[in-house]
Every structure is written in C-alpha cells, then in structure tokens.
Amino acid sequence: MSEDDPQVETVARTIAAARPDIIALQGIDYDHDLTALRALGRRVAHHGYDMPHALALRPNSGMATGLDLDGDGRLGRARDAQGYGEFAGQGGMAVLSRFPILTDDVRDLSGYLWRDMPGAQLQLMDGSPLLSPGVAAVQRLSTVAHWDVPIQVGDTTLRLLTFHASPPVFDGAEDRNGRRNHDEIVFWLHYLDGLLGEAPVKRFVLAGDANLDPVDGEGRRAAIRRLLADDRLADPKPMRDSAEAKVGAHKGDPHLDTVDWPAPDPGSLRVSYVLPSIDLRAVDSGMTRGEAEASRHRLVWVDLLVK
Template sequence: MDVRVATFNAELDRKGPGLLLRDILSGTDPQIAAVLTVIATTKPDILTLQGFDHDVERHALTAFQSALADRGHALPHAFAAMPNAGLFTGLDMDGNGRTGEPRDAQGYGRFTGQGGMAVLSRFPLGKVRDFSGFLWTDLPVAIPPTRNGAPFPSAEAFAIQRLSSVAHWDVPVRLPNGPVLHLLTFHATTPVFDGDEDRNGRRNHDEIAFWQRYMDGALSTPAPDGPVIIAGVANLDPTKGDGRRDAITRLLADPRFNDPEPRHTGTTATGNASLHTVDWPEPAPGDMRVSYVLPARTLEVTGAGVFWPAEGDPMLDTVNTASRHRLVWVDLRF
C-alpha cells in the first residue's frame, strides 16, 4: 500500500473570527479555490494544513472538507484543536510595555485561533497527544531569552510561556492492515521580528528541537511506539536566512529520520534551490526551504516532491494564488 503524506502552509488565516468560514461557504474566494485545486491535484492521503483559522466547533474545517470532497478528493477524517496562536495571556509577552496586542498572546494572533492547524486524512485517526500546553521552561536543554541575566520579558511572563507558537501534535493514523503511523506536526514561529534578546529565534530553535527530545523519551510522556513521520513548518532554512540553523541541521542529520529532499516538480532550479518550499518576495528573504516531511528511516520512501510548476505552466498561477508556500509530499510504501 502506498501512502502520500503532505504538509501545506495554505495561509488561509483571516483578519477576524468567522471570516474563513464565510469565505469557504461563499464558493467564490479565489485563494480558497486555488488551495483546493492544489490539494486535489497532488492527492495526499494524509495532509497537515497550516495557516488555517480554528473555531471551536470546527465549522470552517468541516466546510473545507466538504469543498475538497466536491473536488473529487475526500479526506473524511480530521483533527484540529485550539492552538496557542492568539490565545490571550493578559501579560506583556514581547517586552514592549503594552498588553493585549497580537504578540502578547501565547503565539502571535489577532484573535484566538488565527492561523491554527489541522490534519486531514483518508484513514481514521487515533487519540492525539496535544503538546500545546507544554511550557517552554520544561523543555530539557532549552535556550530561553534573557535580558541582563533575567528571564525575558519578565519572570512572570516566562513562567506561563508555552513552547508552541501554534501547536505540536502527535496524531496516530490507523493505516488499513498496517501499523499506526505517528504523524508529528507543528508550525514553528518565524525566527525574526524581535530584539537583541532573540526571543523568536530561540523559540524557533526550541520548537524544532522539541521533536528530538520527544523521541529521546526526555519529556514527561513516553516516545511514540511505532513508526513516525514529521510533517510541518519549521520556518527555518538549513543554509540561508536568519535563525539558529543548528536546530534544523541537527534534526535533518538525526539518524532516526530520513530526509528524502523533496524537489520542485516543474522548475529548472538546481541544487539547494530545488528544495525551496516558499516564494517570499526578493530581495529578502527570498525563496527558502522551511516546510519538511521527514519519515523515520525504517519507512520505505518511494517518492517525494515540492509542488512547484514550471514557468509557463497554467497551474503556476493557481499555486501562486493559493499561498506563498508550496505543498510538500513524501510517498511511503507499507
């Protein structure tokens, strides 16, 4: 049995609660139509979706599943939970002397749930381990931000600061007549837009490092029992851009994982450029590799790719309308 696992930062976050549901139900939003086309064209069996606004009763996700099924690609099983994005704290979390701003939430967000995550699957899902509430201070060998030797922005703020800017989930996927595949997914913060304390850079580093600590059994919960695959947005390129690149470098070199190095499906890019997964405006930061699908080394990989059509391909306009990010997939054989 072949299974395609994909990750896609669809950037479907809106500026207010309920607006994503409105846009999905309208059936006329060009970005949503483009995102649906990208997914229906690449046909993942298991998809982690980032940049998707969360609502408590999952109305937007249900509507999105229905729209996707109408495109001929049904993913009937889904998981979503309240993310840290936009989760109110009441404290000054970025040290600018003000409260109640998007950066004062547990993770950046104008409202609770903005830019959340979801998992869609052709196969049933088991009980999810949700690490959204895991405190940054509880991560072994963490590198928290400080200023003048004291916790930044304050001891009170750092005491409640969660590690995940959006979420970290271990989602068991029950493959037919096969193993339970543990899908490890996350959406790390960008490592920039902070000050000399490097709060975002350090948090990005530790959000990536979380998975190795988890696999080591170094957290308060045991490591997953069975095959695993990381699929998510690290928001960090191993060779270019700002950020503490040793985090992603160590993860890619971890002997427990295999980096299939998914490459562009249609462009003429070569070398590291063919691995890029996002098209940010030039001159900075430009194209980078920030989304990853990393299966356990014990799993058989039969294919991998970054859905990036060539210039002149009509599908490229659709891909550009959908998101600055590209869908990344890895094919596994069980």
C-alpha cells in the same frame, strides 16, 4: 472561511490534484466546531477527492495571556498572546486524512511551558534571563502547536508529528523569536528521546513548517541541522522542478526551497519538511506548486510504503 472564498477554492483544487492520503495543513484559522475545516473538506470533495477524516485542536496563536509580553504598555494585543494572533485561533493547524484519525489517542503537546524544555535558550549573553518570572510561568513553547496524531492505515498505526514554529525574525537583539524557533524544533528530539512520556520508535512522520532553512536565511540553523541529521529520521529531500528553482545569492540547493518570499530578503528558502522514520521506505517525493492565490508555500509531499 467561506466556501465561496477564491482562496479556499484554489487550496481545495491544489489538494484534490495532489491526492494526498494525509495532509498537515498550516495557517488555517481554528474554530471550535471545525466549521472552516469541514468547509474546506467539502470543497476538496467537490473536486473529486474525499478526505473524510479531520482534526484541528485549539492552537496557541491568538490565545490570550493577560500579560504585556511585548512590553508596549498595552494588554490584549497580537504580540501579547501565547503565539502571535489578532484573534484566538488565527493561523492554526489542521489534519485531513483518507484514513481514520484515532482522536482519543491524539497527544496535544502545545501546553508545554518553554522554561520546562531541557536546555531551553532562555539566558541572554550577559547571563540575565530572557523572560521575567511572571512571563516564564505562563509562556508556552509552541507558537502555534505541537501534535502527535495517530492515524489508522490498514492494520498499521502511523504517527503524524506536526508543528508550526515561530519565524526567527521580527524581534530585537535579544533574538527572542530566534531562540523560540530553535527550541520548538529541538523539542522533537527531546520528544523522541522519551523525555515527555512514551515516544514513537517506528512508523512515524515528522511534518510541518519549521520556519528555518539549514543553510540560508535568518535563525539558529543548528536546530534544523540537528533534526535533519538525527539517525531516527530520513530526509527524502523533496525537490521542485529544475525550471522553477530560483538560483540566487543563497548557498543552499534552490531545488529544495519550499517557499518563495519576495527578494532580496528572505527570498526562497526551505522551511517545510516531511521527515519519515527510517523504517518507512520513501518511494517518491516532490513539491506541488499549486496556484499562486493558494499560498506562496508549496505543497511538500512524500510517498511512503507503510507495512
């Protein structure tokens, strides 16, 4: 990523205009020295808004498995990686913050094997396994990543739980991607239940791209409905301006749609979420459209009162 790239410039302008205290970025390529992320940070600062603290860990996207996961008889291709990627780190995640990130206490949950998740949807309708034993022994749950990131906000530690789930499409009748998307979302419920060690009970925010709408589009929508209904989480329901809401054949409220894909399918959907724990008071929420060159996804924001 070059600082002279027009897309970088539009993303930086969008972030600077929104002035977030903390932002969970999706779809940003990872490099070991965080050169790309720091270049973006410098462009944001150039537009008058400084977010000096940055975090990016190696994502599963593009991480080689050495196996023929898609069964095409060839190794080392994008669909043979832990998560789809033409190269290691393609389409990763990152966090920028005005407040210090407690990097020594970050929990990277991305190495968790899919088969180890309670209730994993790995059994097909005929009772046969979705994954062969060899694949199941190495296949991680996270398409991109699952992170628990503590951030020091004044005298308070805020936990940012962020992830980017697989699109529940681009597969066959076995619905491999739909099953994985479901389990990547439900993973957070198990995490909050304490099944993977000590879990946050207050002052946390779940924010990321679930790639799933609770009402419209493809996918196993029960997963996101369960998350939205969990009594440990609040849904401020950030909305776009009425003039920008694209009313169509979908059943859901178009004001909640966070992304505009080309019609007719999938069209506009709600796939990005910011869900604070119930002890945090949401003062305001909404979406920033930004410039079209930055992303078809909107910047979803929630103003929180953290004590």
